[in-house]
Amino acid sequence: MFAQFFGAYLLNNKLVSPETLAQAIDDKKNTRMRLGVLAINAGLMTAEQVEHVNVAQQSVDKRFGDLCVDLGYLTSADVDRLLSEQPTDYLLLGQTLVNNGTLTNAEFESAITAYKEHYQLSDDDISNNQNDKLSAIVKDFFHFNTAENARIYTEYVTLLFKNIIRFIGDDFTPLEASIVNDAEAEFIVRQKIHGKYTADVCIACPRSEYIDFAERFAKEELSDADEYVNEIVGEFLNVNNGLFVVNESNQLGIELSLDPQNYLHDSSVKFDCPAFCIPVAFAFGEVEFIISIT
Amino acid sequence: MDFKDIKILICDDSMFARKKMSMFLSSLGVENILEAADGEEAVSKYKDNNPDLVFMDIVMPKLTGIDALKAIRDYDKKAKVVMASSVGTQSHLKQAIVLGAFDFVQKPIDDAQVEKIIRNAMK
Numbered sequence: 001m002f003a004q005f006f007g008a009y010l011l012n013n014k015l016v017s018p019e020t021l022a023q024a025i026d027d028k029k030n031t032r033m034r035l036g037v038l039a040i041n042a043g044l045m046t047a048e049q050v051e052h053v054n055v056a057q058q059s060v061d062k063r064f065g066d067l068c069v070d071l072g073y074l075t076s077a078d079v080d081r082l083l084s085e086q087p088t089d090y091l092l093l094g095q096t097l098v099n100n101g102t103l104t105n106a107e108f109e110s111a112i113t114a115y116k117e118h119y120q121l122s123d124d125d126i127s128n129n130q131n132d133k134l135s136a137i138v139k140d141f142f143h144f145n146t147a148e149n150a151r152i153y154t155e156y157v158t159l160l161f162k163n164i165i166r167f168i169g170d171d172f173t174p175l176e177a178s179i180v181n182d183a184e185a186e187f188i189v190r191q192k193i194h195g196k197y198t199a200d201v202c203i204a205c206p207r208s209e210y211i212d213f214a215e216r217f218a219k220e221e222l223s224d225a226d227e228y229v230n231e232i233v234g235e236f237l238n239v240n241n242g243l244f245v246v247n248e249s250n251q252l253g254i255e256l257s258l259d260p261q262n263y264l265h266d267s268s269v270k271f272d273c274p275a276f277c278i279p280v281a282f283a284f285g286e287v288e289f290i291i292s293i294t
Numbered sequence: 295m296d297f298k299d300i301k302i303l304i305c306d307d308s309m310f311a312r313k314k315m316s317m318f319l320s321s322l323g324v325e326n327i328l329e330a331a332d333g334e335e336a337v338s339k340y341k342d343n344n345p346d347l348v349f350m351d352i353v354m355p356k357l358t359g360i361d362a363l364k365a366i367r368d369y370d371k372k373a374k375v376v377m378a379s380s381v382g383t384q385s386h387l388k389q390a391i392v393l394g395a396f397d398f399v400q401k402p403i404d405d406a407q408v409e410k411i412i413r414n415a416m417k
Contacts (some may be wrong), residue, residue, distance in 0.1 A: 001354065104394055167402070189408020218310060231310040238308070238353070239401050246400065249383035258353050 001161050002126045003089035005137050007173040009115045010097070012120075017289055018173075018281065020102050025171045026283055028096040033087040035064050037095045039074060040109045042123070047105035048082050049073050061253040066159065089170065095223055134158055137247060142276060144178040149293040152197065153276060156244055156291060163240045164280065168216045184268040186210070187225060189233045197254035200271055202290040205239055212284035227263075259290040297323035301410075302345065304329050304364065305336035306351040306378070311401075315349060315378075318405050323341070325409055333357025337365045340373065347396075347415050349408075352379035352386060360389050367394045367414055374415050 007025065010016045016024070017168040036050035042125045045068070053067050060067065063142075065079040077165045087095075094112060097103040103162065115121070119140065135158045139145060146151040164172065185204035205213065213230040215222050222229055241258055248254040275292030302324055304315045310372065312329050326341055330336040334356045348366065348416055352359035359377060366373045377390045380401040390398055397411050 020385055033353075228309055232309045235308050237309050238380050242401055243380070245380075246382050249385070253384075255385045260353055279342055 001134050001165060002121070002137075003163075004161070004170065004174055005119075005141060005234050006112075006115055007093060008141065008175065009118070011110060012176065013111070013114075015107065015111055016097065016102055021095075021173060022101075022281065022283060023092060024096040024100065024102065025173070027100070028089070028150070031096045031099065033091060033095050034098075035068070035079065035082060035093065036105060037069055037108060038082040038100055039068070039215070040092050041091055041094070041112055042078075042103060043162060044082070045073050046258060047093050047109040049108075050105045055256065076104070086188050090126065091178070101213050105122040119271055131158075136164075141174065142278060144149055144276075147223060147293075149197065152199070153291065155247070156199065156201075157273065157276075157278065158291075159247065161291060163236075163243065167236060167239070168213065169282070172282045175281055177220070177276045177278045179274045180271070180277045180290065181274055182268055182270045183288070185219055185276070185288070186266055187230075187233075188212040188264040188269055189237050190262045190264065190269060191234070191237050192259040193241055193245060193256050196254050197256075198294050200239075200275070200292040200294075201237065201241065202269055203287060204269075204290060205285070209282070209285035209287050212282070231262040234263065236262060255294075269292040295413060297412070298325045300324055300347065300412065300416060301326040301328070301345040303319065303339055303343065303348045304330075305348060305354070305359065306331070307331055307354040308351070310378040311351065313406075315403065318408060324412075326331060333362030334360060335366075336362045337369070340366050341369060344370075346374065346395050347412060348401075349378045350371065350375050352377060352381055358366040360386070360393065363390065363395055376411055376415075381417075 007021050011021055039045035054077045058069055068074040069076055094108050098108050117135050118280045135154050138158045139154040146152045147153050183204050184203055186206045187210040188202050188204045190202045209228055210225050211229055212220050214229045217236045248256055271292040273292055273294045274289050278289045279286050302319055304312050316327050328339050330339045332354050339409045349386045350359040350363060358384040363375050366375055376397045377395045382398060382400040387398055399407055
């Protein structure tokens with residue numbers, strides 16, 4: 001999830017365009033990490049030093065790592081360690097953007113440093129997918145601290161993104177949230193969670209995105225936005241909400257229940273209190289997740 | 295164990311969830327699969343067909359899975375009903391245990407867990 005929010009960070013700081021980011025997300029599965037980006041990320045080399053080695057490599061028949069050692073930027077042990085580490089997803093995204101010329105090494109260095117500083121992330125946090133750090137990013141990114149039910153919004157949306165990665169795919173970018181009182185879309189699936197509090201949750205999108213989303217979850221080809229597709233998208237929402245309800249029960253002893261889902265076509269939903277509308281840009285298009293908690 | 299001799303009733307209001315479960319059971323070799331889309335239909339199909347095992351969702355229209363479990367167990371004290379739900383909260387688990395549920399699986403359903411439950415039920 002750090003990669004998706006790193007993408008959002010680059011987008012919000014206008015370091016990439018939405019189209020370039022979407023392409024890079026698609027391309028990163030074929031990207032191989034290079035030592036320069038790994039060394040910058042680890043804080044062992046500056047972008048300037050990496051550029052120096054790149055220039056030096058043009059006149060010497062040596063590998064990048066060997067040159068780094070010759071020039072005193074890295075030790076052999078540093079090179080071995082960096083090359084043996086499993087690259088994290090956000091690094092693959094960064095490397096892809098450096099490879100295709102969107103970012104220079106210096107821009108990557110500046111962006112990754114600022115991203116980590118902003119969210120107070122260490123490499124260990126990212127490698128271990130630290131849950132509290134993920135929640136902190138979600139809370140900050142969507143400004144949930146301004147909401148009355150900040151904890152619930154944060155827990156819910158953190159789980160939602162984990163389930164999107166688990167069931168739909170990791171090729172998405174979360175976009176800035178807006179506050180809405182109602183939602184209107186070609187297709188809407190809605191489910192309410194009741195108990196100590198009420199959460200009113202919707203998935204809303206146009207027809208094509210609705211079918212694509214369902215195809216990802218069902219892992220089967222679908223052609224029409226019919227009742228079966230409704231039920232697939234509804235089942236994703238139901239599974240996500242069910243897991244949330246179980247977490248609340250197990251961790252805090254809060255007992256909640258779920259209503260059956262409602263399916264709306266070319267219609268609108270009015271919320272009892274203002275809702276957070278979170279658009280998510282997938283490779284196949286944009287889907288909105290709208291959550292109102294009272 | 296020969297899966298083809300087992301009769302299993304899947305009760306879920308989601309056609310997608312029923313299809314997924316049905317496809318998995320078929321892949322195990324189960325040939326006799328019944329489906330119900332709500333709690334009322336589940337009770338009715340149980341009485342008419344006397345299945346060996348039932349997989350029952352909880353959140354459903356007309357009659358919830360918990361109510362259907364109670365009705366089925368009232369009818370047949372030996373009924374083996376597995377609650378298969380997205381809402382595996384402590385209170386639901388307690389209710390299901392008190393009412394005599396055979397087991398509980400949390401959605402998204404893990405195929406290996408379903409197979410293990412069937413093997414246990416048929417012992």
